[in-house]
Amino acid sequence: SQQGEEDPQALSIQEGENATMNCSYKTSINNLQWYRQNSGRGLVHLILIRSNEREKHSGRLRVTLDTSKKSSSLLITASRAADTASYFCATSSYNTDKLIFGTGTRLQVFP
Amino acid sequence: EPEVTQTPSHQVTQMGQEVILRCVPISNHLYFYWYRQILGQKVEFLVSFYNNEISEKSEIFDDQFSVERPDGSNFTLKIRSTKLEDSAMYFCASSRGTSGRNIQYFGAGTRLSVL
Numbered sequence: 240s241q242q243g244e245e246d247p248q249a250l251s252i253q254e255g256e257n258a259t260m261n262c263s264y265k266t267s268i269n270n271l272q273w274y275r276q277n278s279g280r281g282l283v284h285l286i287l288i289r290s291n292e293r294e295k296h297s298g299r300l301r302v303t304l305d306t307s308k309k310s311s312s313l314l315i316t317a318s319r320a321a322d323t324a325s326y327f328c329a330t331s332s333y334n335t336d337k338l339i340f341g342t343g344t345r346l347q348v349f350p
Numbered sequence: 351e352p353e354v355t356q357t358p359s360h361q362v363t364q365m366g367q368e369v370i371l372r373c374v375p376i377s378n379h380l381y382f383y384w385y386r387q388i389l390g391q392k393v394e395f396l397v398s399f400y401n402n403e404i405s406e407k408s409e410i411f412d413d414q415f416s417v418e419r420p421d422g423s424n425f426t427l428k429i430r431s432t433k434l435e436d437s438a439m440y441f442c443a444s445s446r447g448t449s450g451r452n453i454q455y456f457g458a459g460t461r462l463s464v465l
Contacts, residue, residue: 269450281458282393282441327393331449336381337395337406338454 245328245341253349258315260344262328263308269331271304271311272338276325285313285326320350352376354457356442362463363432371427371460373442382425383443383454384417386410393441399425432464 245262252258262271270289274282288295288304288311295302301314315322325345329338355374363369375382384396397407399417416428425444429436439461443454 272453274456279439279461282443282456284453284455287453329393333450335406336398336400336445336449337383337408338385338393338449339395340385340393342392 245326245344247344248342249345249347251347251349252318254318254320256318256348258318258322258346258348260313260326260346262311262313262341264311264328264330264339264341265309266330266332268306269333271302272329272331273300273302273311273313274327274329274340276327276343278324282327315346318346318348320348322346323348354442354444354455356440356457356460358460359458360461360463362465365434365464366431369429369432369462371429371440371442371462373425373427373444373457374423375425375442375444376446376455377423379444379446379455381405381445381447381449381452381454382417382419383445384427385441385443385456386438387441387459388438396427396440429462432462434464437462437464 272287273285286297286302288302299316304311325343327343328341357372382399385393387393395408397411398405414430418426439459441459442457445452445454
């Protein structure tokens with residue numbers, strides 16, 4: 240089974256609109272993290288939410304976590320062209336240090 | 351701000367050749383990782399390293415792969431005899447502590463092209 244499925248696979252919006260990306264996972268987690276990847280580049284950490292947290296904010300980012308549904312969402316408010324990138328969720332489980340990444344959402348923000 | 355650095359940014363090699371990918375983790379970090387991303391696919395875990403030994407490895411990390419921390423700053427991934435399917439972006443990451451409480455910081459990656 241796949242840990243970390245994201246939807247939508249691709250999202251196109253206009254500058255100023257909000258973008259919402261969802262991530263579902265299958266096993267129990269310790270925390271869930273969101274990363275951004277600009278085309279062909281490295282992974283930049285955005286935000287970490289622990290399993291006992293339900294919501295977290297960082298600037299224009301809002302992350303929610305519903306452990307009963309095994310899902311998380313990332314909301315980017317007032318998007319900018321510079322937010323164009325792929326966004327990945329990654330889960331950390333107990334008894335392991337590896338991160339398991341989702342399939343990613345490609346976000347395109349048009350000016 | 352401290353960052354993970356990886357060299358080279360792009361490595362081209364012939365099938366069957368050995369390659370060494372290099373990483374300098376963040377200086378006060380204790381946990382080190384390698385991941386890879388085949389073009390258009392998910393980022394996949396390869397190996398984690400702590401206290402000078404492998405703490406976990408994936409099925410991908412077979413006998414062709416090895417990791418080493420030869421000195422106090424570098425962390426390397428060696429692929430002994432490259433195959434076409436090893437072509438991917440390889441990411442090094444480091445963290446201060448275990449993933450339960452600590453962020454893994456990633457380098458910009460090395461794109462490996464096996465011809």
